Amino acid sequence: MIRTKVGVSIQSTSIYLDDRTVVLSEAIAKKLKVPSHQTITMRFGSSQQEGKVIVAAVPGSLRIDPDFASRIGLHQGARLNLHYKPQVNTLSIGPLIGVMISRVNTSSPSKPFGAMTTFCKELTTASERFGALVCFFPPKEMHPNAQTIDAYSYVDGSWSKRTFPIPNVIYNRLTSRKYENMPNVQQFMKDVKSRYGTVIFNEKYLNKTEVFDALRKDSSLHTYLPESHLFKNFQMLKTMAARHPVLFLKPITGSLGNGIIRIRREGEETYSTHVTSLAGVRRQTYPSLLSAFQSIAGKLKTQRFQLQQGLDLITTEGNPIDFRALVQRGETGQWEITSIVGRIAGSQHFVSNLARGGSLSTVPEALAKASFSLPTRKVIIQRLRKASLDIAKGIETQIPFHFGELGIDLAVDRSGRVWLLEVNSKPSKDDNTALNNDNKIRPSVRQLVKYARYLAKF
Incomplete structure (x- = not known):
């Protein structure tokens, strides 16, 4: 496919031309083999x-009448790619990328998306560089049909x-399962995929049980998988404790290390529990596994x-x-692989999240410590x-949803x-980037x- 980037100029083309006529740079028309003075289909997102x-003889430009631009959903100032498909006589402009975000604070014009605003600006800059247009919308703007x-x-x-047409591609950055599971959001995603062929990536949150159950189906991945089960009862805990001196209970939809419980065999009968909360880590010791279980039941x-x-992880x-x-x-x-960083747990913590006092380092530095x-x-x-890479490919193969990026936490x-x-x-846009990267646009954003x-x- 031949594609090229043009600047979109919205202005009246000529008093002698009707509003369906667009003026294209002669050099670009020749490069793309776009026929002139013939009716063709113009496409932007879902709009045709x-x-x-x-x-x-206008260099690198596509001039469109304001009425025509309004009907197709184009706005002034965009620099977008063009490609022409002669077999369907269609000149496509784009791509139009949509990003689903959790909320908009209209009372804060400079930071309408809260902490996500900086990332959204960065994504806008990257889109401009690659000849794309990106727009952002919350659940309340998603409607059936x-x-x-x-x-x-x-x-x-x-x-x-x-107002934009339905985007060619939608990136799901909803940061809450509550928003993602709203009926209008689910219906919107279903409709745009079936009606317009819109591709949605990072379609859903993953939970821990889903991931381990799926990857266990691929025998080549077993070497990476600690023994892991959806917790059911004390008997399961007792069986696991007989095999492993340390166990973790992790909320299957948890984040930031909150709510994780560590159970450790301290002696022949005694056990300790370490429970994470927003206030820190609470440690208690019990004379038996049953009493430890009863305390967290x-x-x-x-x-x-x-x-x-x-x-038995490496430590510093x-x-x-x-x-x-x-x-x-x-x-x-x-x-x-865009980046791998080392994460060192804070003092008195057994999870490495930055929110709990953890720190970042490069992988060689972490290993050296x-x-x-x-x-x-x-x-x-x-x-x-x-x-x-093995785990990412395993997720792609074993879980029937579309993902374009994954944050994969590993231990040695x-x-x-x-x-x-x-x-x-839904990897964080703050703590998963390569260190000492002074580029205005991070590699992770360019990849998106x-x-x-x-x-x-x-």
Whole structure:
């Protein structure tokens, strides 16, 4: 496919031309083999209108009448890709990328999306660089049988709400299962996929049980999987405790390390529990596993937990070290590793989340801090990279939803073996990037736009 980037200029073309006529740079028309003075279909997102192209000596420009631009959903100032398909006589402009966001605060014009605003600006800049247009919309703008979407875009230094056609590609950045599961949101996603062929990626949140049950189906991934089950009863806890000296109970829909319970065998009969909360970690010791279980039984009734084998992780000064890999698809549609960072748990914590006092480091620095000898750093890094790609491909194969990026949390034990801790389908836009990266647009954001352009066939 031949594609090229043009600046869209919305202005009256000529008093001698009707409003369906668009004026295209002669050089671009020749490059794309767009016929002139013939009726063709113009497409932007889901919108299609009949028009007629005439060529003129205007460099890198597509001039469109305001009425025509309004009907097709184009706005002033965009620099977009064009491609022409002669077999269907269609000139496509785009891609138009939609991003589903949780909420809009209209009382804060400079930060309408709260902490997500900076990322949304960065995504806008990246889209402009790659000849795409991105818009952002919350659940209240998603309607059944929608033909257009009211969404926000960043133009000339400010946010404004405009009407767009249904995007070619939609990236789900809803940060709450509550929003994602709203009936209108689910219906909107179903409608735009079936009616307009819109591609949606990162369609849903993953939970811990779903991930481990799915990956267990692939025998080649078993080497990365600690023993892990959806918690059911004390008998299951007792059976697991007989095999493993440390166990973890993790809320299957939890985040930021909140609500994780560690159970550790301290002696022949005694056990301790460590429970994380917003206030920190609370430790208690019990004379038996049953009494330890009885102390946490109330918590276990409030939500579902995944019971997982504890691992003998590498540490530095007694603090566990783990790793977050950001794995994304890019311009070829294949999984690629964008970054891997080391995460060191804070003092008195057994989880490494930044929200709980954890700190970031590069992978070599984290491995250098480990309190004992390992295979060479090069070997460990290769194992982390291989595990990241293997697990991403396993998710793609075993879970029937579309994902374009995954945050994969990995651990290394004292023998140098790599283990999977969890997979996040809504990786943070703050703590998963490569360190010391001073570029205005992070590689992770560039990858998102490249993948969206690939999905939209631009």
